[in-house]
Amino acid sequence: MTALVSEPSAGLTGFPDASPSPLAELAAAHGTKFILATFVDMNGKPCAKLVPVSALAELEAGKLGFAGYAAGLMGQKPQDGDLCAVPDAASFTPLDAVRPGLALVHCDPYVDGKPWPFAPRVILKNALARLAGKGMTAKAGAEVEYYLVTMGEDGSLSTADAKDDGPHPCYDARGVTRMYEHLTEVSEAMNALGWGNYANDHEDGAGQFEQNFDYDDALVTADRVVTLRYLLNVLAGQRGMVATFMPKPFTNRTGNGLHFHLSLWNDGGQELFPEAGDDRHGLGFSGTAYGFVAGLLAHAPALQAFLAPTVNSYKRTGATTTESGATWSTNKASYGGNDRTHMIRVPDTHRIELRSGDGSANPYLALAAAIAAGLDGIERKLDPGAPCGPGERRPEAHTLPATLLHAVQALREDPVMLSALSGSEEVGRYYAAAKEEEFLQWHNQVSDWEVHRYLTAV
Structure with missing residues (x-):
């Protein structure tokens, strides 16, 4: 199996030289x-x-x-x-x-x-190396959503802030103020690292927050997502709370997303998404940008195996309602303008927002798979069709998988996505088998819902 990244220089250990340090x-x-x-x-x-x-x-x-x-x-x-x-x-x-x-x-x-080649960071570097071979690089921003909770002795989850219990808490200034010490400690840590934290807000669910930082090269952003999760876990734990990125920790609340803002640049540092004489669909995009979007849409069912990689993920995308009245997670592979009801939102001419990922996604695998899908769309000159209007759903759009098992099946049937990890179907099949086993382990557990539904049903 050949990795696409450069092999290390020869030495006594076979690894890159350690000096200077x-x-x-x-x-x-x-x-x-x-x-x-x-x-x-x-x-x-x-x-x-x-x-x-x-x-x-x-x-x-x-x-x-x-x-x-x-x-x-x-x-x-x-x-x-x-x-x-x-x-x-x-x-x-x-x-x-x-x-x-x-x-x-x-x-x-x-x-x-x-x-x-099975290592996630190596996988993303391989994807970026392939992109570089086409004279392009990718930049990414990430929106990391999480809940702050406490766990009872019986395993039940409660909002860490007992006063944060309303059905419409999004952007609530009082909720942010009550969590001031936690939020500002995380913000100051990010800014001390030069990440450019620019907003900290209460999200749509009671106890849910998001803390934003500037976009950067895709590998840098993926590293920062991993580091931020670690920081949030540890700092919340020091205050007696649990920071969870679980896609759907509460049945009646909005799930945790991991949204990626993506853009392509050439090796001269010029943006490739803004219109360059080929704005065929009126969003101010170039042919390259439309091809990238079309690739994401074409491979959307299989892509979900990386963007929504757990059993619980599909409780989020399959949700029909929440206390706030919106799920903020689409189940159709659609795109549109500045509209958060689509899988792909186009907020401006410089980027897209890929919204179908959730808090359980591995940022390295998610970005590598998205790059592979988008690059396929560019290489095949695919067209995404006209963007959807506000809230529009088109019958021809792919329906996203209903469960993790459906996503695994879609992955196995999609050669491009199956080879998205280090360019190797072996790695893709290994991942698919592991996710199928994860689904079956869950499926073999008898739940309270089943006991309530079937114990005396006949």
């Missing part, structure tokens, strides 16, 4: 004593080892090994060799908001001296 310089400049050497599995779980700065040479030489099977969904069996975490110094992130002297660095897992 940019990590050591960064650690010294920030007073860092320990570094979380971090990667995520395909489910998005952050995996790390805590490395003292005295051992940075070993980390940078690729000598920090993980048992890949134990780490999670990583394409390994118990008998396989170590995943070795190779740090990307450009992702160095001081975490003084969590612990003074702590930092995080995102790593690319290697096996036998080569980037591991």
Whole structure:
């Protein structure tokens, strides 16, 4: 199996040269004593080892090994060799908001001296390498929604702020004020890192929030989503709360989305989405932009396996109503202008908003799959048709999968999406099999709903 990213330079360990040491310089400049050497599995779980700065040479030489099977969904069996975490110094992130002297660095897992094609960060780098081969790069912004909750001894969930219980709490200034300490601590942490936090708001569900930061290169944004989730989890925990990104933690409330704002640029730093003499559908877009949109729509059912990758995801997209009166999650592959009822919103001529992803999505896999779908649309010169009007639903548009199992079936039937992960159907089939098993594990559990519905039904 051949990875698309460059192989490491030859050396005693087979890994990139460890000198000079940019990590050591960064650690010294920030007073860092320990570094979380971090990667995520395909489910998005952050995996790390805590490395003292005295051992940075070993980390940078690729000598920090993980048992890949134990780490999670990583394409390994118990008998396989170590995943070795190779740090990307450009992702160095001081975490003084969590612990003074702590930092995080995102790593690319290697096996036998080569980037591991099942590793999510490697997968996104492969997608970006393919895009670069076409003279393009991708930038992304992300909207990370989450709930702040507490868990009772019986496992029941409650809103962390007991006064936050109304049916229409979105943008409520009082709810934001009551969570002031949490929100401002997260905001200050983001700004200290140079992320450009520009808004912190109460979302549509009671106890739901969103904290926004500036867009950047796709890999940088994916790294920041992973880091932000970690920050939110830890900082909320320090206040006795749980920050959850679960797509649908409450039956009667809006679900958690992970919306991506996407744009393409050429290797000269020029935007490719604004109209360049081919605005065929009146949105101020170029042919490249329309092709990208068409690719996303054409592959939407299979794409959902990456954007909505859990059983619970489909409780969000399948919801019919909420306390607020809107679900904010479409079940049709449609696009339109500045309209949040579509899978793809076009807020301006510079970007699109991909809205069908949820809080359980792995940002590396979601962005890699979206790039693969959009690039296919560009290469085949697909056309998305005329944009939908406000709230319009067209019968010819793909209906998004009803369950995770339906999404897996769509993935298996879509060669482009099946090869979206490191250009390998082997990786795609491994992921599909794991998600099918996840669905069946849930399906085999007897729920309270079934007992209530069927215990004395006949």
